[in-house]
Amino acid sequence: MIPRYHLQKKEREIKEPKELLAIIKKGKYTTIAMCKNNEPYIVTLSYGYDEIKNALYFHSRQKGLKCEFIKDNPHVCATIIEDRGYIMNDCAHEFRSVIIWGNMYLVETLGEKKHAMDILLYHLEENPDKIKQESLSNDKIYRNLGMLRLDIIEINGKWGR
Template sequence: MPRYHLQKKERAIRDQAELLRIIKKGKYLTLALCRNGEPYIVTLSYGYDESKNVFYFHSRRRGMKADFILGNPQVCATIIEDRGYIMNECAHEFRSVIIRGNMFFVESLEEKKYGMDILLKHLEDNPDKIRRESLSNDMVYRNLGILRLDVIEIQGKWGR
């Protein structure tokens, strides 16, 4: 499938540090999935591992999202930094990141712990409290659904 480019090239965010700031500031992304020609979209909180260039998500191991991922691991996602509607200008200021990659369920206990740690560090002010109260033993992790999005491409743009 051909890749489309921005029509207004001056709106591309090419600075990797700026893209990373948008990713780190965000708390959720909207994930687009497709299976047998049927689209599905879902919003998830995430954690981003910069060193591995992957996103981690907490998810149930069964259900529509799981069925779509198992049927087609190729996904597209977006993170939007909403800077607000500009009254009397019919304009909206934003920055967005579009991520393309492949989504998988994490199977190993060690990576589940690692992925959940990345997720908690991104979302929580006090991740140790959650670990102590909710993630106290290996059995909890064995039953936990953790998804990993292996990034192929990240692009950004801004608009007004």
């Protein structure tokens, strides 16, 4: 495991678990860094947060570059940013962010795919039941979905201005 560096400006660290959780719950997308054979890859995906499993779920293809990277090396690092805007004429940007370390896996079972899609839709959509009725009407559709799960191991937070 790579040693973690501490924030140089400790007063900007977000330590309160409720505040870290609020950033995750408010966010809609995360940028995920992966590595395979010393080659980096980064991707931005919409997510749903499962508070009970302390995991993020993503919709994806069942095959492709992400899946190849994940199969080879499940260790990932992700960031979620709550952008509060650039402050004009002050040369500053206000934000809160979390960095997440964890392991990412392909979701294999039908039951977990259904659970994952529920988590994703209820996190992102205003009317998730309508989407489910219109687009997810049978098990064949779920079987063909690619879903990913990021099991969170560690979270660090920071705010800035």
